[in-house]
Amino acid sequence: MPRAGLSAGSSKVDVAIDLGNPLLNRTVDGFLKIGAVGAFRVAAEDAFDCLQSGSVSKRKLEKTLEKMCKEGAYWGAVAGVYVGMEYGVERVRGEYDWKNALIGGIASGALISAASNNKGNKIAKDAITGGAIATAIEFINYLT
Structure with a gap:
C-alpha cells in the first residue's frame, strides 16, 4: 500500500493509499516515490544553476516547476512499470x-x-x- 510520511520533531504525519489491489498499490507507490526523486533532482540542479548565475526570476521558477513535473512523471512512470512488472512476474512464478x-x-x-x-x-x-x-x-x- 502506498505510504508517505512527514515528520518534524516529535510530530509525524503518515498517509496511506489503498487502491484495493496489491499490484496497483505497489505500482502507485513506485510511481510516487521515484517520481518525487526525479522532481527533486531537477529542483536541486536548477537551484544550483541559480546560485551559480546569482539570479532568480519568475520565468526560471516557472520553467523549473514545468521540468519538475515532466521529470517526476517520467521517472515515476518508469518505476511504476518496473514495479508492476516485477510484482506480476512474482505472482505468476509464485516465488520471490x-x-x-x-x-x-x-x-x-x-x-x-x-x-x-x-x-x-x-x-x-x-x-x-x-x-x-x-x-x-x-x-x-x-x-x-
Whole structure:
C-alpha cells in the first residue's frame, strides 16, 4: 500500500493509499516515490544553476516547476512499470527471488523502449540494460 510520511520533531504525519489491489498499490507507490526523486533532482540542479548565475526570476521558477513535473512523471512512470512488472512476474512464478527483478527489468526496458518509438536492436539493448540494472540492484540489496 502506498505510504508517505512527514515528520518534524516529535510530530509525524503518515498517509496511506489503498487502491484495493496489491499490484496497483505497489505500482502507485513506485510511481510516487521515484517520481518525487526525479522532481527533486531537477529542483536541486536548477537551484544550483541559480546560485551559480546569482539570479532568480519568475520565468526560471516557472520553467523549473514545468521540468519538475515532466521529470517526476517520467521517472515515476518508469518505476511504476518496473514495479508492476516485477510484482506480476512474482505472482505468476509464485516465488520471490532475483529472477523476478531480471524478468521485470527486461520486460520494462523493452516496453519503455518500444513506447519511445525505438526499433529492433535498440529495444533489445534497452531490455538487456533494464534486466542488468534491476538484477544488480537486487543483489546489492541482498548484500546490505
